[in-house]
Amino acid sequence: MVNLFDKISEKNKEKLLRMLEANTLFFKKNAPILSTIKGENVIGIVLTGYIQIVRNDDNGNRTIIEELEENTIFGTLFSSITGEDCEMICREDTKLIIIEYNRIIIGVQSNYTFYTQFIQNLLQILSDKINERNDRIKILTKKTIRNKLLEYFKIVSKRNGSKNIYLPFTFTEFADYLAVDRCAMSRELKNLKDEGFIEIKSKKITLLY
Amino acid sequence: MVNLFDKISEKNKEKLLRMLEANTLFFKKNAPILSTIKGENVIGIVLTGYIQIVRNDDNGNRTIIEELEENTIFGTLFSSITGEDCEMICREDTKLIIIEYNRIIIGVQSNYTFYTQFIQNLLQILSDKINERNDRIKILTKKTIRNKLLEYFKIVSKRNGSKNIYLPFTFTEFADYLAVDRCAMSRELKNLKDEGFIEIKSKKITLLY
DNA sequence: ATAGTAATGTTGCAATTGCAACATTTTAGA
DNA sequence: TCTAAAATGTTGCAATTGCAACATTACTAT
Numbered sequence: 001m002v003n004l005f006d007k008i009s010e011k012n013k014e015k016l017l018r019m020l021e022a023n024t025l026f027f028k029k030n031a032p033i034l035s036t037i038k039g040e041n042v043i044g045i046v047l048t049g050y051i052q053i054v055r056n057d058d059n060g061n062r063t064i065i066e067e068l069e070e071n072t073i074f075g076t077l078f079s080s081i082t083g084e085d086c087e088m089i090c091r092e093d094t095k096l097i098i099i100e101y102n103r104i105i106i107g108v109q110s111n112y113t114f115y116t117q118f119i120q121n122l123l124q125i126l127s128d129k130i131n132e133r134n135d136r137i138k139i140l141t142k143k144t145i146r147n148k149l150l151e152y153f154k155i156v157s158k159r160n161g162s163k164n165i166y167l168p169f170t171f172t173e174f175a176d177y178l179a180v181d182r183c184a185m186s187r188e189l190k191n192l193k194d195e196g197f198i199e200i201k202s203k204k205i206t207l208l209y
Numbered sequence: 210m211v212n213l214f215d216k217i218s219e220k221n222k223e224k225l226l227r228m229l230e231a232n233t234l235f236f237k238k239n240a241p242i243l244s245t246i247k248g249e250n251v252i253g254i255v256l257t258g259y260i261q262i263v264r265n266d267d268n269g270n271r272t273i274i275e276e277l278e279e280n281t282i283f284g285t286l287f288s289s290i291t292g293e294d295c296e297m298i299c300r301e302d303t304k305l306i307i308i309e310y311n312r313i314i315i316g317v318q319s320n321y322t323f324y325t326q327f328i329q330n331l332l333q334i335l336s337d338k339i340n341e342r343n344d345r346i347k348i349l350t351k352k353t354i355r356n357k358l359l360e361y362f363k364i365v366s367k368r369n370g371s372k373n374i375y376l377p378f379t380f381t382e383f384a385d386y387l388a389v390d391r392c393a394m395s396r397e398l399k400n401l402k403d404e405g406f407i408e409i410k411s412k413k414i415t416l417l418y
Numbered sequence: 419a420t421a422g423t424a425a426t427g428t429t430g431c432a433a434t435t436g437c438a439a440c441a442t443t444t445t446a447g448a
Numbered sequence: 449t450c451t452a453a454a455a456t457g458t459t460g461c462a463a464t465t466g467c468a469a470c471a472t473t474a475c476t477a478t
Contacts, residue, residue, distance in 0.1 A: 065343075065351070077465060078336035080343040105329045111320065119328060120314045126335040127287035133342035134274075134289040140349040141272070141388040143466070144434070179350040181436045186457060188435095352436070353464070381425060390466045395427060397465095425474070435464070437469065 002124040003071050004045055011195075012114040020107055023098045033088040033096075034081060041101040043075045049094025053079065054087045063176065073125060077101065140179055145188045148178045153198075153207055163207040211333045212280050213254055221323040228319070229312045234305045242297040242305075243290060250310040252284045252331075258303025262288065263296045272385065282334060284312065349388055356385045356396040362407075362416055372416040 024047075027033060033051065051068040065086070068074055071178050071203070074081070074088075081088060104122070107115060134153050142148045156165050167174055175182035193199045198204040214222050233256075236242060242260065246253070260277040278285055283290070283297075290297060313331070316324060326400070344364050351357045365374050376383055386393035401407045408415040 075336065077333070078339040080340065080347075105325055105332075116314055122332070123314075123335070124286070126332070126339065127284065130287040130335065130338050130342065131289065133346060135337065137342060137345060137349065138289075140346065143388065143390075146434095170455065171457095179352065181352075182456085183437080183458075184435050187459085191458085355464095379425065380427095390429075391426085392467080393465050396429085397425085420478090421476100422478105423474100423476080425472100427472075428470085430469095431467090433464105433466075435462100438460095438464085438472100439456085442457075444453105446451100446453085448449100448451085 001128060002121050004073055004118070004121050004125065006121050007117050008114045012112075014133075016112075016114055016118060017097065017099075019098045019110070020103045025096045025098055027090045027094045027096065029090055029093050031090050031094075033090065033094075034086070037076065037098065041076050043073055043099045043101060043104065045073045045097040045099075046070055047095040047097060049090055049092045049096075052089050052091055052095060054089060055082060064173070067207070075101075078126065078129070127191050136177070145178070145180050145185055148180065149185070149188060149192065152178065153205070157207055165205040165207070167203040168204065210337060211330050213282055213327070213330050213334065215330050216326050217323045217330075221321075225323055226306065226308075226325060229308045229316055232307045234307055236299045236303045236305065238299055240299050240300050240303075242299065242303075246285065246307065250285050251288075252282055252308045252310060252313065254282050254306040254308075256304040256306060258299055258301045258305075260303060261298050262290060263298060264294055265313055273382070284310075287338070289334065296371075296416065345386070345400055354387070354389050354394055355401065357389065358394070358397060358401065361387065362414070366416055374397070374414040374416070376412040 002081070005016075008016065025036065027049070038081075046068050048070055050070070051074075052064055053066040053068070055063045055065050065080055066074075080086070138155070139148050139151045142151050153165060157163055169177065171186065172182055175185045178185065189198075189200065193200055197209055199208060214225075217225065234245065236258070255277050257279055259279070260283075262271055262275040262277070262283075264272045264274050274289055275283075289295065316327075332370055347364070348357050348360045351360050362374060366372055378386065380395065381391055384394045387394065398407075398409065406416070406418055408417060
């Protein structure tokens with residue numbers, strides 16, 4: 001996965017951030033972030049820490065929409081923060097860089113090659129985000145739990161070129177990702193295992209087909 | 210929705226396209242496009258015509274993944290064309306502009322303001338695509354057909370600021386979009402109507418709550 | 419105008435799933 | 449090390465859904 005500052009030297013990064021008038025912000029664990037940037041049009045980069053974007057359902061359910069780890073970016077334009085029912089919460093002490101959107105665009109007029117690289121990285125990251133969502137949609141549009149699982153396995157195994165899949169989340173979160181009931185998913189995984197399609201060792205799943 | 214050439218004059222557009230070394234391509238109705246651009250890293254803009262991105266399922270089902278109308282863009286980096294099971298088909302005679310990705314990035318070094326505008330538009334379009342997919346995911350993660358419908362209504366009605374919803378597709382396509390069985394959807398729409406939540410007049414749905 | 423095709427409406431039924439309730443295991447923090 | 453909380457495994461059952469089959473209506477091209 002591309003990082004916003006890939007192929008930009010530390011020195012040029014400093015220079016770039018100065019030109020973009022980037023602001024560094026600090027948040028304590030469990031602090032809400034959205035209120036700070038509400039109304040503004042910015043891009044944020046998580047330097048250290050870990051942020052969750054959470055939606056509070058009408059029925060009182062809380063769903064994790066997105067998780068922002070170190071070096072990931074979010075944006076008021078594209079991070080589904082738009083809904084009033086969303087919160088951004090720091091799960092750890094967090095250090096952020098905030099860049100106003102307008103500065104990014106204006107900055108482009110410069111001829112510095114690190115600008116070019118920066119824009120290239122940004123375009124790449126946005127493209128990746130689209131692909132990530134395309135993949136999830138491909139999975140969610142399958143009609144049975146079994147087919148959702150198999151589609152997920154197919155995508156991940158193709159991406160990594162391996163029959164071994166290491167789940168990047170707990171099974172509870174996995175069920176959320178697939179938008180199915182956890183127990184029903186557990187049942188179906190057991191079926192797949194009993195039928196000899198897969199092997200499960202805690203979070204490592206091996207495809208036997 | 211933003212267009213790639215928004216706020217760029219016709220004259221500057223010509224200039225821009227020359228600098229980007231854009232290629233204009235023509236395709237006959239039902240011609241396949243992917244073979245022409247396979248392996249290359251390009252952005253395409255549909256000038257006239259209409260393209261469908263179609264996936265051929267393992268089970269032999271064909272699903273329309275994306276529809277590209279006039280003035281929309283697609284890209285090898287982000288248009289889910291990656292899978293070998295995908296086709297791009299012109300449904301009408303089609304005129305395309307193809308721009309190599311590298312040219313876009315290199316072009317950024319220029320100081321022309323229409324470049325700035327171009328990049329801004331491109332970023333906006335990619336952001337819109339992310340939001341569009343976020344919305345669909347929000348809908349697909351609802352667990353019942355009723356809740357999917359209601360979420361769809363909520364999103365569209367908020368976007369347009371109106372209780373009147375004009376379906377931009379046939380009911381058959383609508384069911385595909387929600388990833389549910391058409392007949393089951395039809396049943397649920399009838400339920401919602403009978404319970405007085407909505408009113409349906411062909412493709413116009415009015416929310417009564 | 420009309421024939422042929424696609425879209426829509428309807429319904430019974432079987433399969434899948436969500437839900438609830440509970441036991442067991444794992445994890446994280448004091 | 450111990451304890452509380454979170455995650456996981458399991459299963460019966462009711463609700464929802466997909467599927468199939470069919471009738472009806474709306475489009476489209478000749």
